[in-house]
Amino acid sequence: MNQDLPPQTLPDWDLYRALREQWTHEDNLVNHRLMWLILSEGLLFTAYGTLTTAKLHWLVFGFPMFGMAVAGVIGVSIYAALDATxxxxxxxxxxGLMRLCNLTPTKQVGNRGRWAPLALPFVFGALWVLAMAGAFGS
Structure with a gap:
């Protein structure tokens, strides 16, 4: 692709391929960040479960704070990649590239594929709030 041409003057298929490549890159970022979130939160919940039986009170309060921070930071990065898409x-x-090929799914599918990356950081954050409430209660 010629680097000297502004995007508006690129041939349609070249612009399509460039945008499609960017879309794929951002979609892969969402996937990787979602996997980081799930793996890190799973490890944190596992460690937290062992700590609650060990009676290490400061860690029982520290882990939920750290878990919420991890969910927040990774959530921000997921939202950034979704904004880029x-x-x-x-x-x-x-x-006007819709005349060549649809970049997004049909209207019947909509944005349901985005529900998990949009919601999971909040779900994990809420679980940590519940864990902290349980720690205060005991």
Whole structure:
């Protein structure tokens, strides 16, 4: 692809491939970050479960705080990648490339594929709030 041409003057298929490559990259980032979230939270919950029986009170309160921080930081990075896909979709539509090929799923599918990455950071955060409430209660 010629680097000197602005995106508006690229041939349609070259622009399509460039935007599709960016879309794929951001989608892979969402996937990797979601996996980081699930794996890290799973390890943290496992460690937290062993700590609650060990009577290490400061760690019983520290782990939920750390778990919420991990969910928050990874959640922000997931939202950033999803925002980037929205921007790519906007550029795609603005360039009129829908006449070549759809970049996104059909209207019947909608955005249901985004529900997990959008919700899971909040789900894990809420679970840590419940864990902390349980620690205060005991």
């Amino acid at each position: 929205d921007e790519i979709a906007r550029q795609y539509e603005q360039a």
